Amino acid sequence: MSSTFGTLLKVSTFGESHCKGVGAILDGCPPGMKLSEADIQPQLDRRKPGQSKLTTDRKESDQVTIFSGVEKGVTLGTPIGLFVPNKDQRPGDYKEMSQTPRPSHADFTYQMKYGIRAASGGGRSSARETIGRVAAGAIAEKMLKEIYKVEIIAWVSTVFDISASAVDALRITREIVDSNLIRCPDMEAAKKMEALVVRVKEKKDSVGGIVSCVCRNLPAGWGEPVFDKMEAGLAQAMLSIPATKGFEIGSGFAGTRLKGSEHNDSFVAVDGRLGTVTNNSGGIQGGISNGEPVVFRVAFKPPATIGIEQQTVDFSGNPVTLAAKGRHDPCVVPRAVPIIEAMAALVLGDLALRQRYREHN
Amino acid sequence: MSSTFGTLLKVSTFGESHCKGVGAILDGCPPGMKLSEADIQPQLDRRKPGQSKLTTDRKESDQVTIFSGVEKGVTLGTPIGLFVPNKDQRPGDYKEMSQTPRPSHADFTYQMKYGIRAASGGGRSSARETIGRVAAGAIAEKMLKEIYKVEIIAWVSTVFDISASAVDALRITREIVDSNLIRCPDMEAAKKMEALVVRVKEKKDSVGGIVSCVCRNLPAGWGEPVFDKMEAGLAQAMLSIPATKGFEIGSGFAGTRLKGSEHNDSFVAVDGRLGTVTNNSGGIQGGISNGEPVVFRVAFKPPATIGIEQQTVDFSGNPVTLAAKGRHDPCVVPRAVPIIEAMAALVLGDLALRQRYREHN
């Protein structure tokens, strides 16, 4: 299961950082939907390295090819094979790692798990693994948009100690998000964040941050009790993204400091349906969407790869001073935005299809 | 899938609040392990309602029966059927709900999903659903303890605005946790928490809180990349528990405010293996355990059932004043402790078995 995700809309990914390429199979996409590489490439471009001064210098065009499942620009309902070649590989950058596991990387754990590991370190823990997800997620997102008009928008809400204020989750658009390099809709905060990241990059250090996401226009009724509650699926999906350390839905951790009488979302009649006055539930009650926007936040740690010297030990336990030579991101959150959107689309797309069979009743 | 969880150690649960009973099937438990109801009952007792003045008054003895999979006190390796009858049912308490969905409950979403719902409201969203998990989790925990000496200890770290300080995750025991009713190892904080919960109960309101959990003695190498990373499995498991709103592993959300040079866990030689100086990773790197303690925290919202009057609308959109008559917990965190331990045991138990086949190599 470990590289396969979903029940009716199922994605399987493959590929390491330094093999021939990475990709995915998306199985279960409904037939008859228009689809070409042009529907997928924009999200890959938002994810790709080297896109701005805030990201790693590794250069990859990350051009996707659809291998199967689409004919004359229309989906057949059969598995969609997706492939992106690896091009700018510099395995030489990783030589030191053969003796020394990088702190807070997956070199050590992959070695302990498999008794072997890729020359580039943590193999499947590489950020390049997420390419297959973004490609498949772009298709899931298109399906959700066309059938249900669902909109999924993620943005950077915090970098290190700088937080965005006053983001309107009902009106935010992808265009607003992309209007600056850091992908934060609060333009004041964005400037400070960008300056901070540039400074951190110069110092060969890294910082963490938080990405927020809203999913709008979901009908009520998506999400499967018990173990496949919508928030459980989102939590798994988000914590499966490299470098994530936390997930919260709706009121989240702050909600623990409210009383029930403050936290409860009273119902109200809106446009012939029931809405809620507040949305502390984050659009989900009992694991099932209630028709309000689904809102969640994901915490990213500071990237483990830093140029600053670190005192650590090699695999034999001998003290070593390590300074990364590989190219890396000083802060992953701008590039994480499309990854989070993709994973959200895969979760929602699967739950949408799983609910559709009940809609006959 | 929705009521089934796990790959090699697989639990399937059943039961609503007001049917004949609740339970689970645990498939994949290794053969030859001593097992009786006495191994399971203690965790059910820690979960059961009516155990103290801090919990709901519903009285259930929650006695478990093993139906299958065990003979002469030893597991056969075959599915273990587990059953707990429902006894203290008062469906009359739920009459008003037939017209009005309770705010922040699952009445509305179950109705929208299924076009029908249990008289007691949200059916499978009931806290009684967790009985099957706790019973199955107790078996998983025993297996982990006997084969690997794994210890799993959860405790209440926050109630509303009161937080425990100075909890030593390396030394905490279940006995310490149970030395007070609120299950907080900081005795000073515990007193304040208990007083607060009593006060909140008198006011017919409710409060949220945070439960922390440590899993000790895991070997390095558990956890499956990509989608079944250990933290992803834990996140899904925890967010599948009713009333949870957030999950964080290791440094969590606070870790976003650290620099990479501060956050990285340098390696150090310890007892012939590699350990880490700090544990911001929370025992997991690249989705795989590194041998350090796995530490995570789960946020619980204030229970939605409150006796205070709430302004809301009925299913037809007409204004209604609602005050719950059903019995309920003013704060779920003390009873959530064994549920979190159970879900952690189910996740770790499955990942342990999934790694075992590689250990031949």
Added chain:
Amino acid sequence: MSSTFGTLLKVSTFGESHCKGVGAILDGCPPGMKLSEADIQPQLDRRKPGQSKLTTDRKESDQVTIFSGVEKGVTLGTPIGLFVPNKDQRPGDYKEMSQTPRPSHADFTYQMKYGIRAASGGGRSSARETIGRVAAGAIAEKMLKEIYKVEIIAWVSTVFDISASAVDALRITREIVDSNLIRCPDMEAAKKMEALVVRVKEKKDSVGGIVSCVCRNLPAGWGEPVFDKMEAGLAQAMLSIPATKGFEIGSGFAGTRLKGSEHNDSFVAVDGRLGTVTNNSGGIQGGISNGEPVVFRVAFKPPATIGIEQQTVDFSGNPVTLAAKGRHDPCVVPRAVPIIEAMAALVLGDLALRQRYREHN
């Protein structure tokens, strides 16, 4: 997975021959369907031991209880817990087996697999394991009948060297099948079969046979390429029944002796849809139903438990003469009829739900 089957309609079974009872959880049954024990019991009665002179003498009433998922006689869409207690246990009958694995039984293989086995021998390989399937299958069958008018009828077509002739798969009913003890619709053949089985029972021997099954009124479009083709699902389901040795669909093995020009099922216009002139395909093309009756056959070996003395060896390799003292069936096919119907219903029910989400398009 091993005791769980299905994707959207998912059954998990538990129970050995001599534990407290056997049962199943059926997850995914659509909500709003009328259901009570009375809908399930008839198929359990057709399966139960001791029902006629042709079957084992073990006496079990096999009364089913619904634990959950149904309220006021209507399904909630939540998991349906099903339980049947074991009553007429005589573990003493199995004493000899503790030293000697019975030929062609599962005593040896369970011991090798698990390093332990149930006192009654092959644990989950017991025919009693099929009770959970029959109970769950009866619900799946009801769903298929009510939503799609699907009819599933199995019958005995061969016992040893006696075969039924002239069975009209389009018109056969369960009443015709049950009009004799052997459940063969050819009354002439039935008499001979019954006489043969009585004779074989007296000689403490056993015989095999073949059960045929037709599934009528399926719409075109059920079945998932590639690995979940309808015939692949049926084949797995049938070969998972104890004592089965073969499966064939449509023309089956005999079809290998036809030319393509004879075997091809030409299309013809029928009632505004396309039908086929012949049905060598057995109602399935490319793994997907074509609207014609699905017809298949299942081979059952002679039961391994016989009273005749057998020369074999014990677990240590010492020669032993063995004669079974446990009660047993001289021929399983009459009791296999409802089991095959149940497994067919579980396969078709799952594929029906998996196709329903596409029917919106």
Added chain:
Amino acid sequence: MSSTFGTLLKVSTFGESHCKGVGAILDGCPPGMKLSEADIQPQLDRRKPGQSKLTTDRKESDQVTIFSGVEKGVTLGTPIGLFVPNKDQRPGDYKEMSQTPRPSHADFTYQMKYGIRAASGGGRSSARETIGRVAAGAIAEKMLKEIYKVEIIAWVSTVFDISASAVDALRITREIVDSNLIRCPDMEAAKKMEALVVRVKEKKDSVGGIVSCVCRNLPAGWGEPVFDKMEAGLAQAMLSIPATKGFEIGSGFAGTRLKGSEHNDSFVAVDGRLGTVTNNSGGIQGGISNGEPVVFRVAFKPPATIGIEQQTVDFSGNPVTLAAKGRHDPCVVPRAVPIIEAMAALVLGDLALRQRYREHN
């Protein structure tokens, strides 16, 4: 699930007949195994079209590329991406099909299922879909051979009305099988079969046949009760291959005509383990391997694509005379041999890994 198969050793395939290519991801292969394209290509060559006068004239070199999961010729334990481009496409051959569903093909059922279909007809029902399986199966086979010395050999035992005699399942080798074009180890029968197929090809007709398969050197203990019995997994795998109509294990359908006293496989001490005197069980008891050779047979219908004129109707129900212009095989069994070996290897490989975690006990 439909294009994904397996629990721990999991294959996902993609690709139609006339898209850019076909392939698979194999997840779960143990790390540290030597692997290159040269290990996979021989089985693809045995499967490929145009290999002899007995097969279709479509020319495809079917060269496989490993995309990921292997570094410096050694497996990493991560997903192995496999790709084979489509080259000799002639979609023009399929023009007539746009109006008329070919008898006994999947054109009609795919259209009914998806409301759309590939220009080449049945999309995923194409024989080219099996390329991904053969590539992945070759890896599974290598793993089984290196860890357990398991040998899997399939051969043609029947073509139309000509059957091989005297095949020694204990000694047959792949070299013997490949010593003639039809892949039948009985040289006399092989000559007749080849002559028959040539004759049938000239007449633009087709014939069916039977492929037998033996799996040797399996340890006792593989196979998971209940639904994942070894024979159930094999049955699903075999019936998922295009054009298959039947499966039998051990004594199969012929075994129904034996008495229990004849059919039972008595145990005997052999080389310090328990063997059986006969092997009517086909190496499996209670769903679990007993250490004897696993022997099964698979029935293939005559290919549906024939050049002979057929009377049928178009999608609108109008009478049509159809004669296939596409290239096709007059008899699929010689090319089916490596496909059956591949599917057997995928089933056994998965069950082997699923048993390995118990071998610690």
